[in-house]
Amino acid sequence: MINNDFIKRKISLIEEELVRLKEFSQYSFEEIVRDFKKQAIVERLLERIISRALDINQHLISELYKEEMAPPKSYKETFLRLAELEVYPKDFGESIAKSVGTRNILVHEYDEVDYSRIYSSVADCLKDYRQYCDYILRFLEKN
Numbered sequence: 001m002i003n004n005d006f007i008k009r010k011i012s013l014i015e016e017e018l019v020r021l022k023e024f025s026q027y028s029f030e031e032i033v034r035d036f037k038k039q040a041i042v043e044r045l046l047e048r049i050i051s052r053a054l055d056i057n058q059h060l061i062s063e064l065y066k067e068e069m070a071p072p073k074s075y076k077e078t079f080l081r082l083a084e085l086e087v088y089p090k091d092f093g094e095s096i097a098k099s100v101g102t103r104n105i106l107v108h109e110y111d112e113v114d115y116s117r118i119y120s121s122v123a124d125c126l127k128d129y130r131q132y133c134d135y136i137l138r139f140l141e142k143n
Contacts, residue, residue, distance in 0.1 A: 002063045004140055010052045011133045017052075018129055021045045021122060029119045043106050043118060049129055050103040053096075056136060057082055076100040088135035096128045 024032065024042050032038045057078035061071075064085045072078045076097045083093030102121045105113055 002140070002143065003059065006059060007056050007136060007140060010056050011136060014049050014052050014129055014133055017045050017049045018126060021049070022126055025122050025126060029116065032119060033115045039115070042122065043113075046118065046121065046125055047103055047106045049125060050099050053129065053132060054078060054100075054103075060085070060087065060136075060139075074100070075103070087139045088132070092128075092131065092135070096132055099125060099128065 021042070024038060024045070027038060032042060054075050057075075061078060061081050065071075066085075069081070069084070072081050079093050079097035079100070080090075082088060083090040099121065102118065102125075105117070
């Protein structure tokens with residue numbers, strides 16, 4: 001059974017983090033990379049937003065799983081699987097799935113972060129994750 005409270009709490013946290021991330025979108029790339037605190041905050045916000053969405057994805061997949069489906073082999077695949085489960089359109093799933101690469105860099109390759117890639121992902125994150133939240137909430141309403 002889908003735990004609506006769990007998902008709505010995660011959505012609320014994502015939305016709060018998006019508001020915080022938007023504050024940092026006003027800074028230029030140079031302003032962020034020159035200021036360790038700004039840089040660290042942007043990194044952490046991105047990581048938390050994406051990780052919370054992954055929590056939602058995994059919960060929905062576990063509850064909506066169909067026998068003919070193979071379990072997702074990667075975090076990226078969880079976004080694609082939600083498209084298969086008609087939570088949102090396939091093209092959106094393919095687009096937002098790319099954010100997993102940003103999360104993986106932040107979590108696993110933090111010694112060699114390409115800050116231009118991280119900075120450019122801020123605008124995508126703001127757009128994609130607002131839309132993600134809308135899709136998830138609409139899906140919950142229908143079910």
